[in-house]
Amino acid sequence: MALTKAEIAAHLSEEIGLSKREAKEFVESFFEEIKSTLEAGSPVKISGFGGFELKDKGERPGRNPKTGEDIPIEARRVVTFKAGQKLKELVEESLPDTPNK
């Protein structure tokens, strides 16, 4: 099952003892802080977990796959995530080395 904000909040309330409301608000601002930092153009580096970086992509020729029409893909800024060493290792060690889903 996928981890969601609601689940994180429930854990914080149980483990740290925040009220339900505090936990919910905390989880919201946790992700909001990361978003607004990236929005302002700064990378976010969370040691052990990974880093969010920004990449500026130039315009490139594209095509509407349905109509075959040529449409330029505009220059844009995108977020990329690079998993940290610890996260990569934990995932590699605990999951099978053959595809299972």
Added chain:
Amino acid sequence: MTKSDLIERLTSKHFQLSVKEVEDSVKETLMLMTNSLASGDRIEVRGFGSFSLHYRAPRVGRNPKTGDKVELGGKYVPHFKPGKALRERVNALNT
């Protein structure tokens, strides 16, 4: 922004929480996210994005120093896909 910057900003935003509570909550949140991926589960945060696992097939690599062949097993790697709100907000200042 680093983890300690994040803790600082969240502390100044949540007056009702102590520094320790904020610190513990940040660590707990990151631990939950890490454990979720390590047990093969996705993370889905609306407006922010989702983390999933991508499979890398086994391959024969090479030791760049010696040129020797090295058998590399298959593995899973974490992948992040930004959500719509994040994509739009990051790109807004650019256009």
